Amino acid sequence: MTVAVVCGGVGAARLLRGMIQIVPDSELTAIANVGDDIVLHGLNISPDLDTIVYTVSEAVSAERGWGLEGETWQAMEALGRYGDTNWFSLGDKDIGTHLYRTHRLGEGATLAEVTGEIAKAWDLNFTLLPVTNDVVRTMVTTADEGEISFQDYFVRRQHDVAVTSVRFAGADHCQPAPGVLETINSAERIVVAPSNPAVSIDPVLAIPGVRDALIARRADTVAVSPIIGGKALKGPADRLLKELGREATAVGVARWYAEVVGTLIIDEIDADLAPAIEAEGVKAVVVPTIMKDKADAAALARVCLS
Amino acid sequence: MTVAVVCGGVGAARLLRGMIQIVPDSELTAIANVGDDIVLHGLNISPDLDTIVYTVSEAVSAERGWGLEGETWQAMEALGRYGDTNWFSLGDKDIGTHLYRTHRLGEGATLAEVTGEIAKAWDLNFTLLPVTNDVVRTMVTTADEGEISFQDYFVRRQHDVAVTSVRFAGADHCQPAPGVLETINSAERIVVAPSNPAVSIDPVLAIPGVRDALIARRADTVAVSPIIGGKALKGPADRLLKELGREATAVGVARWYAEVVGTLIIDEIDADLAPAIEAEGVKAVVVPTIMKDKADAAALARVCLS
Numbered sequence: 001m002t003v004a005v006v007c008g009g010v011g012a013a014r015l016l017r018g019m020i021q022i023v024p025d026s027e028l029t030a031i032a033n034v035g036d037d038i039v040l041h042g043l044n045i046s047p048d049l050d051t052i053v054y055t056v057s058e059a060v061s062a063e064r065g066w067g068l069e070g071e072t073w074q075a076m077e078a079l080g081r082y083g084d085t086n087w088f089s090l091g092d093k094d095i096g097t098h099l100y101r102t103h104r105l106g107e108g109a110t111l112a113e114v115t116g117e118i119a120k121a122w123d124l125n126f127t128l129l130p131v132t133n134d135v136v137r138t139m140v141t142t143a144d145e146g147e148i149s150f151q152d153y154f155v156r157r158q159h160d161v162a163v164t165s166v167r168f169a170g171a172d173h174c175q176p177a178p179g180v181l182e183t184i185n186s187a188e189r190i191v192v193a194p195s196n197p198a199v200s201i202d203p204v205l206a207i208p209g210v211r212d213a214l215i216a217r218r219a220d221t222v223a224v225s226p227i228i229g230g231k232a233l234k235g236p237a238d239r240l241l242k243e244l245g246r247e248a249t250a251v252g253v254a255r256w257y258a259e260v261v262g263t264l265i266i267d268e269i270d271a272d273l274a275p276a277i278e279a280e281g282v283k284a285v286v287v288p289t290i291m292k293d294k295a296d297a298a299a300l301a302r303v304c305l306s
Numbered sequence: 307m308t309v310a311v312v313c314g315g316v317g318a319a320r321l322l323r324g325m326i327q328i329v330p331d332s333e334l335t336a337i338a339n340v341g342d343d344i345v346l347h348g349l350n351i352s353p354d355l356d357t358i359v360y361t362v363s364e365a366v367s368a369e370r371g372w373g374l375e376g377e378t379w380q381a382m383e384a385l386g387r388y389g390d391t392n393w394f395s396l397g398d399k400d401i402g403t404h405l406y407r408t409h410r411l412g413e414g415a416t417l418a419e420v421t422g423e424i425a426k427a428w429d430l431n432f433t434l435l436p437v438t439n440d441v442v443r444t445m446v447t448t449a450d451e452g453e454i455s456f457q458d459y460f461v462r463r464q465h466d467v468a469v470t471s472v473r474f475a476g477a478d479h480c481q482p483a484p485g486v487l488e489t490i491n492s493a494e495r496i497v498v499a500p501s502n503p504a505v506s507i508d509p510v511l512a513i514p515g516v517r518d519a520l521i522a523r524r525a526d527t528v529a530v531s532p533i534i535g536g537k538a539l540k541g542p543a544d545r546l547l548k549e550l551g552r553e554a555t556a557v558g559v560a561r562w563y564a565e566v567v568g569t570l571i572i573d574e575i576d577a578d579l580a581p582a583i584e585a586e587g588v589k590a591v592v593v594p595t596i597m598k599d600k601a602d603a604a605a606l607a608r609v610c611l612s
Contacts, residue, residue, distance in 0.1 A: 078402020096384020
């Protein structure tokens with residue numbers, strides 16, 4: 001079965017870890033958010049793409065959930081000496097990836113081309129596509145600082161600040177990367193990963209053509225709720241939904257996605273929400289959704305495809 | 307006494323380590339070679355400037371003689387995964403310096419400005435100037451590979467290849483960095499450090515105006531011979547002089563510098579060469595010139611200024 005997975009970072013990476021166990025590489029395409037991308041110290045950093053690569057290739061730091069196992073931080077400390085920005089931690093191994101990406105982009109390669117090269121270098125053989133080769137930046141408006149970049153909000157402020165709105169700067173001028181719309185149009189199943197709807201999935205949908213393509217495939221599209229028992233497993237999805245005037249529940253997620261998703265997979269703990277979700281016109285599937293290990297991930301992936 | 311030191315890398319850095327002990331910071335200016343500079347992985351690397359900063363601030367690796375003490379190599383290994391060039395070793399700490407330099411140059415700072423910032427960050431308070439803010443590249447023509455860059459010759463080929471000629475690509479279009487000519491014009495003493503005449507000092511002299519400024523100050527200019535007993539202490543200076551048809555002795559050095567240098571400081575082992583040097587119109591001063599430690603360096607610096 002050909003499968004397209006619409007991805008943010010950590011939650012998506014964990015689901016992909018399951019997908020690769022049950023979908024042949026040639027039939028699996030991940031379409032990832034690049035709204036979180038940032039240029040720091042002159043380096044082009046694509047956190048969601050890297051989280052996917054590092055996680056699916058089992059190189060991610062289990063403790064941190066991002067970055068690489070066995071990482072050191074010497075370049076970062078050296079940059080501190082020069083007074084450069086140091087709120088965004090870059091490990092030394094990880095910098096190798098950013099140097100390669102930056103260098104190749106400087107040579108004129110597209111982000112999709114470089115991403116393919118990086119994935120191959122980590123022995124990943126499914127297709128990993130940034131949703132666009134162009135520049136889109138997730139910007140959040142905060143109560144106290146006005147509009148700041150996503151990483152500024154997420155890392156520097158540790159998402160500990162109220163958000164009044166989110167926008168995807170530059171999205172209108174972006175084109176989907178080659179293969180993105182074709183994959184959405186032709187995949188037998190489309191899965192929206194358990195990522196943050198407001199700041200991980202929405203910037204993918206904001207790229208012209210992507211939302212419409214998904215709307216056309218609504219019947220074959222399933223999402224996994226990133227909200228479990230009213231909480232995000234990781235990150236600020238629950239707070240963000242509330243701050244943006246939504247309900248921080250699987251029902252809120254169903255409403256958010258109702259236009260593009262025919263089915264929402266929710267956790268057993270939220271079984272009682274199924275009727276409210278179906279009332280939104282979204283089919284609810286109740287299963288365990290917490291992915292503690294590869295077996296959990298494969299089981300959830302299997303549900304996504306059933 | 308105001309002092310200008312014309313510098314290559316390691317030998318110059320060691321002499322400067324002595325100079326700072328006896329010359330007030332405000333009276334000391336180092337003018338350094340940038341012909342060895344290279345862009346790798348998108349990073350602007352200035353080996354001689356960094357060797358000077360790391361050595362004078364006592365942070366250099368004593369074992370290697372270049373790069374930093376306590377260095378790790380994780381970014382480099384990561385780059386290896388992506389198949390990027392790996393013949394030029396970049397330590398993780400060192401990459402911090404290159405990232406800072408590259409980032410600041412990208413913001414429009416000049417190399418001299420960034421160099422000043424880097425030196426300050428290492429608590430160096432004398433003036434360290436790249437000879438130019440523009441791009442000059444030392445190119446060597448080899449018997450077997452044609453013309454290659456200096457680092458390609460020096461690092462990738464481990465200078466184990468015959469050189470038929472050297473040129474400084476782009477030098478004609480360079481301007482001396484602000485302060486370079488003024489310093490040469492006004493310094494009470496000018497010292498040409500014990501660096502490689504052909505590939506470390508000559509690219510400094512090749513910047514328009516520098517050679518002429520030095521010629522005008524010949525009487526106040528002393529050089530320290532980098533050739534001791536017919537050998538270079540480090541690097542290929544002896545072989546290079548021979549390959550370029552010169553004599554690999556202190557006399558050969560005197561001939562190389564005769565136009566710009568009134569006095570050549572030679573090692574005691576070469577005392578018998580003094581008459582031949584003076585026959586070239588260059589005064590010879592015979593002292594111990596090998597700098598094993600800071601005290602040796604201070605003693606040699608004192609001779610340079612006497």
